[in-house]
Amino acid sequence: MNWLLKVGMFKLLSALPRGGSLYHWAQWNLTRSPIPTQGKVRQKIEVGIRYLLFMRQHFAGWDYRNVRYVDIGVGWAPIIPLLFFSAGVDRLTLCDIRRHLTLANVVRTIQIFRRIAQGCVQDRVQLCRMPPLPRDGDQLDHCLARMGMRYVVPYRLSDVAGETGPKLISAAEVLLYLVPSDLESLLRMMRDALKKDGGVFMATIHLYDLWSDVDRSISRYNKYRYSEFVWNRLINSRLMAYNRFTASDYRACVEKAGLEIIEFHVDGPKQEDLEELRRIRVHKVFYGKTETELAGRHLFFAATVPSGK
Numbered sequence: 001m002n003w004l005l006k007v008g009m010f011k012l013l014s015a016l017p018r019g020g021s022l023y024h025w026a027q028w029n030l031t032r033s034p035i036p037t038q039g040k041v042r043q044k045i046e047v048g049i050r051y052l053l054f055m056r057q058h059f060a061g062w063d064y065r066n067v068r069y070v071d072i073g074v075g076w077a078p079i080i081p082l083l084f085f086s087a088g089v090d091r092l093t094l095c096d097i098r099r100h101l102t103l104a105n106v107v108r109t110i111q112i113f114r115r116i117a118q119g120c121v122q123d124r125v126q127l128c129r130m131p132p133l134p135r136d137g138d139q140l141d142h143c144l145a146r147m148g149m150r151y152v153v154p155y156r157l158s159d160v161a162g163e164t165g166p167k168l169i170s171a172a173e174v175l176l177y178l179v180p181s182d183l184e185s186l187l188r189m190m191r192d193a194l195k196k197d198g199g200v201f202m203a204t205i206h207l208y209d210l211w212s213d214v215d216r217s218i219s220r221y222n223k224y225r226y227s228e229f230v231w232n233r234l235i236n237s238r239l240m241a242y243n244r245f246t247a248s249d250y251r252a253c254v255e256k257a258g259l260e261i262i263e264f265h266v267d268g269p270k271q272e273d274l275e276e277l278r279r280i281r282v283h284k285v286f287y288g289k290t291e292t293e294l295a296g297r298h299l300f301f302a303a304t305v306p307s308g309k
Contacts, residue, residue: 003215003222007235014238023239034076034100036109038116044079045113045120047172051080051202052087052125054302055168058262059200064088068163070193072186073174074151076100077109080172081149086117086127090148091163095155103140107133160193167199175205175250176242183243187257194259194305201259201303205250207266207296210242220273224282224294246293250301259303269295 013019027033055062069084074094078101081092094101110131121127134143144151152159160169169190175183190201208220223244226235231244245253247266254261269277273295286294 001214003211003218006214007211007237007240010237010240020239034105036077036079036105036112038112040077041079041109041112042116042120044077044172045083045117047204048080048083049121049124050204050300051168051170052083054202054263054300055200056125058302062166062168065090066165067091067199068093068165068167070095070160070167070169072155072160072169072171073097074101075174077105078144078149079109079113080170082110082113082131082147083117083127084168085131085147085149086113086129087125088128089168091165092147092149093155093159093163094144094149094151095153095159096151097154099153101140101151103134103138103143106140106143110134157189157192160189161196164197166197167194169193169199169201171201171203173204173206175203176210176245179241179243180245180253183245183253184257187253187259190303191258191305199304200262203299203301205299207247207268207299219276219280221277221280221282221294224277224286225280227283228285246289247296247299248289248293250299254301254303258305260306262302262304264299264301266296266299268297273297 010023013023016022064084064087067089068091069081069089070093071078071081072095074081074096078094081094085092110133114130114133117130118127131147134146141151160167171186175186178186187201193199194201209218209223212218212220212222223231223242232241236242247264251261251264269292274291277291277295282294
């Protein structure tokens with residue numbers, strides 16, 4: 001689909017009184033994008049493996065039985081929580097701003113996970129168990145509770161910070177949907193949640209223009225062509241908005257929130273990424289950024305609360 005056509009559709013739905021409900025109906029019944037597939041499960045398992053490898057390197061002494069894992073923006077399928085449960089974590093909180101999880105989706109996700117997880121992890125991380133299939137008559141909360149999972153929608157600081165013990169918090173590919181003020185608020189919440197008993201906040205973020213996944217005719221760096229007014233007022237909408245942060249922008253937000261960065265890694269760019277970037281006319285608002293900065297592909301960072309604070 002032409003990306004501008006889809007932008008227009010989101011603008012129209014955003015203006016309708018029940019546009020959000022109509023959009024969710026279309027997702028389930030037309031595009032079927034919430035339905036878990038083997039490809040989607042495999043991709044999120046890879047993200048979770050990256051988190052576990054980081055933990056093995058920096059927090060090897062942690063006993064996962066005493067850790068509270070928190071997934072910010074769990075979405076339609078609890079794939080990374082399933083991986084952490086399988087790695088031995090017994091207490092998990094699944095957070096979101098809207099209720100997306102359904103029993104049918106969770107069951108399908110578990111079925112796919114049980115089939116492919118061991119092959120995905122190979123010898124990189126150790127899995128000590130598989131998530132159980134639900135019993136007849138189970139409701140969603142019962143199914144999750146058997147794995148030590150609690151689903152909180154919408155979530156607040158008390159839901160994240162209220163548990164005792166160290167916390168392992170992650171946000172997989174959701175921070176790019178937040179405008180600067182919301183991102184700063186979330187990062188301050190993560191800082192406050194980690195203050196009591198310590199822990200770590202980890203995130204993975206796509207740095208390229210996600211509209212290029214919708215329309216392959218546009219560049220992955222298409223978002224850099226536009227002014228702030230055009231991007232925020234004419235392209236972003238209530239139902240679909242992306243920020244245009246580069247890696248250094250995210251770093252600045254993390255540090256401003258009072259978090260200390262443990263690891264900060266940008267994937268890319270490759271030579272073909274730089275060549276693709278040079279084929280577009282970058283708006284002057286990005287003139288202070290280097291080509292290497294603008295052409296980054298993905299970001300992983302982990303941060304904690306500085307000792308003594």
